[in-house]
Amino acid sequence: MSDSQRTVLTIRGRGANNQRISSKIFEEEVRAAAAIADELILESYGQHNIGLRLGSRERPLTIRVKGPAGQRLGCMGLPGATVVCEGSASDDVGYLNIGADIVVKGDATNGVCNAMAGGRVMIGGSIGARGLTMTKWNPDYERPQMWVLGSVGDTFAEFNCGGVGVVCGIEAKNPENVLGYRPCVGMVGGKIYYRGKTDGSYATTNAKLGAPNEEEWQWLIERLPEFLAHLDRGELLPKLSVRKEWQVLTAITPQERALIFSGPMPMTEFRRQIWDRGFGGGDPLRDIAPGLERGTIGVVEPGECRRRKPFWANRDAAAPCTFFCPIHIPTVDRLRLIREGRTDEAYEMLLRYTPLPASVCGTICPNLCIQNCSREKIDYSIDAAVLGRSIQAVAPPAAKPAIGKKVAIIGGGPSGMAAAWHLALNGVEAHIFERDTKLGGKLAQTIPWERLSQAVWEVEIDRFLKTENLQVSLGADLSRDTVEELKKTFDYVVVAVGTHQPRTLSFPGHQRVVPALAYLKAAKSDQPMATGRQVVIIGAGNVGCDVAAEAYRLGAEEVTLVDIQKPLAFGKERIAAETLGATFKWPFMTREVTAEGLVGADGTVLPAQTVIISIGDIPSLPFLPESVAVVKVGGASWIKTDEAGRTSDPQILAVGDVERPGLATNALGAGKRTAEYLLAVFRGEPWLPFHQRLISYEDLTLAHYDPVTDRGATEDQQAARCLSCGSCRDCHLCETVCPTGAISRRDILPGRDGVNYEYVSDDDKCIACGFCADTCPCGIWVMRPF
Known part of the structure; x- marks a missing residue:
């Protein structure tokens, strides 16, 4: 250059x-x-x-x-x-x-x-x-x-x-x-x-x-x-x-250094000349304990002489893709099944974790799994988007027999859909009550079809509606009285209404400002809002970037996003906005909005015919019974829950953005988590939330994997590249490298994960050399105190 x-x-x-x-x-x-x-x-x-x-x-x-x-x-x-x-x-x-x-x-x-x-x-x-x-x-x-x-x-x-x-x-x-x-x-x-x-x-x-x-x-x-x-x-x-x-x-x-501190006389010479002579054979305890075993312990010994021993810690730790995914999808298991040619099982397993793998995992999710993938230490992360899109047209899994329980879900967004999906697949009658005329919440209402394929979305919604034990009522506008009636009719009620009330600011001219939520909903309808040639968006997060993309589609020629802090936008949304020409300006404090545009605290005028505010949305909860406690944060009321989604009303639970805002995958994960809690209650079993520790990169032996230049566009290519962090690949390396032949493989009855084998170490042969731990590609063998 x-x-x-x-x-x-x-x-x-x-x-x-x-x-x-x-x-x-x-x-x-x-x-x-x-x-x-x-x-x-x-x-x-x-x-x-x-x-x-x-x-x-x-x-x-x-x-x-x-x-x-x-x-x-x-x-x-x-x-x-x-x-x-x-x-x-x-x-x-x-x-x-x-x-x-x-x-x-x-x-x-x-x-x-x-x-x-x-x-x-x-x-x-x-x-x-x-x-x-x-x-x-x-x-x-x-x-x-x-x-x-x-x-x-x-x-x-x-x-x-x-x-x-x-x-x-x-x-x-x-x-x-x-x-x-x-x-x-x-x-x-x-x-x-x-x-x-x-x-x-x-x-x-x-x-x-x-x-x-x-x-x-x-x-x-x-x-x-x-x-x-x-x-x-x-x-x-x-x-x-x-x-x-x-x-x-x-x-x-x-x-x-050892020679420096050993003194002028080597230890062997000291023993021969002084120690042995002083104790008549080198043992000061011979006269006290004549029967004491005085054999020399070898340098390397098996059995009880070891200070540590190997453990086959298969699946004790979670792979980064599973740990960081809000739904905790076991991607390594899915890719293992694909490598074994069991693609149908892989698809069914994934669908039992999420109803929207193609539209969320494959399209709009920032993919925390990809961001933390161990494979990136070698070449490129596994492409979860490829994996998500490959399952868009697969039929729903078969539901388990009905167990005679019913749950009402208020809200048909991602968290409500996830809760209903998991309950229905496990034999619980799940009934969604959605105020809008379609399912999906903000996913369907606000995300531009340029980012979320309408064809993919409709296929996944169609699959969702075909699920057994699941009913949907659209256009349902509930009140406190109707919620109390639901409590009498259903075993539990799950609140999953999301956040559909825009935050606003009361500066001069605020009545000229359009809420981002209203603008995006109109943009995906048959009657989009009129959009000026110059557009300014207050709030430079990912939603603001979606607004920018829609503004360009609707005729804007110049879009500026302003914020009081460094913009929080990242990933696909920011890339899309910047590619279209959007610019970011910060720090920028708004003084007022006039007919000329947005006026900053320092008097700077950003010309705009359309000003849109995108500083977040809050829940609207007029239907919520007084028995449900809320917490006030930032001038908004959020439902107070515990880890399982339980509220102060023992019959009402809450999931998704009404308890805490997050990604679509956070909402899906919250719905799954609460559904699993309810299933445990129905079965009389303890509820066990996800608790696995994260496997350390240092536990993996990355030297076994060769870098590639092609990221791979198919599931099979992704499956071949997966490091299978924390989950045994059955590669026999440990068995091969063990110098004493202490490690062997044996068949067992398949567990919940479908694994029908295990590797064991013979204590009588193992010398605790640690070769198995040092060579295991997946971090399965670990050395622990004996």
Whole structure:
């Protein structure tokens, strides 16, 4: 990319009236600019965390700091980022750096490179205490480096675990002791190159001193020119290229340390000359316990001599896709069934978790499962959208026989549909009472058909209505009296009415403003609202983005979304709005709305013929009996529930947005959760909510999986790529790798998950080597205390 093609933006650390902007606001502005720029020029004024987690190898970013820099400059710096500070910097430069190049042309204070794991930090002056402390180093990557032109402070390289330090001694703050007092205490890895005088107080039990060997000198002399070039001090190269002036402190290895502490006499010699002679054969207890077993325990022993043993913890921990999904869909099980050729079982299993897999999971959900998929550590996440859309035309599962129980569900949105679906499939008569003329709530009423396919939606609604034990009454406008009648007719009543009352603000001209909910409902009807050429939307969340998309469809040429804070919009909705041309403006405080448009608190006028407000919706609960307690939050009443959805009325439960706002998948999950609670009550069984722990990435052995370039467009391709986190793939690797043949596979009766086998370890053969745990791709084998 040529210089003319680079995008360079300037961010100033002082705002109105020359006042310093807070570090939080400054960081938000920097991050927003970094999303579109190749280089940032920051006129900072002591702000902290400059350069935090910015840049990437795919999209390098240069940050030039031209004012006083606060603490943690370059903190958590990423590969591809270059941070250049023209002056001096405060504490913790390069803290937790994992790959960025950080250049400070002046001095830096304490904690430079603290806990750094990658990248380079280059200082043009001297630094304070505790530089290069607690560094980390992964041998698969370059060692972290710290270069200092001057001197360093006390306790330098404390607990250094692999970092390389270079201290040049040029214009040093302390020319009589360029390494400070007591460097290298606790150092277990890495090297320190230095030039100049020291007081010799380095930790001799942790580091050894010597002249640089050929390899070390070559490493240093090859990198010195680039370091000096970053500081614009190339003239110093001849002075720093005198080999005899350099010394190297190298970490002492564990083997060398063992010899240091073993004393002048080796232990074998001590036993032969002193111990055995002193005790007549080496056993001080022989006369007290002559029958004591004195055989030597081998280095590696099975059975009771082990300190730990392997456990086949199949399905003890949840995969990220299941854990983070509000419905807790066991995607790894579905993909396992597909790999085994049992596609029909896979479809039925999924439909027993959600009635709307194609329209929600496959289309509108931000897919928290995908966002947290372990496969992303290798190449790309499993595509849950592909999996969701593949099931759109599958028939509903067969319902279980009727059990003689009835539940009324008030509201036919996603939470009400989910509750009815799960109850009906399990033999409970579920009756939905919906005020609108169609099912689906806001999914059907407000989401543009461009994002939610009308054909897919109608297929899924048709499947829903074919379900046994399920009845739907549309156009049902209930009151407190009719709800009391429902309590007499049904065993339980579930409130799932969602939030259909728009929030508003009472600023001058608020009567000119259109609620987003009303605008979106009209847009999907036969009578959309008139839309001006210029549209301003108050509230830049995902609903605001949907409004923007519909406004463009209805004739708008310019759409602006404003917010008092950083926009909360993300994912597909924001991408769609920005692709159409929508712009975001924040922070923006509304003063009034006039015929000309939206007027900000500072007098700025955003021209608009249509102003729409999208700051959320609240429940409308005039039908709710007084026996149901509510909680007041933000000027709205929300039904108070427990984890099962129970309210203060023992016969009424509540699910979905009436208890807490969330995603469509949150509503589906809430409906399923409450249905499962009611089924447990009907059966006289304890209710067990989802409680599995999340499997750790570190438990998986990702080295067994090869990266791919094709994400895969079919279910079979997704199934093949699944890591099966926490769920055994029956790959036999543990059985194959066990050095003593302790692990074997045996058949068992299938459980609820359909698994008909298990792997076991023979205690009499197992030596607790841990090979099974180290090689298991899915994190099933774990080593625990015996």
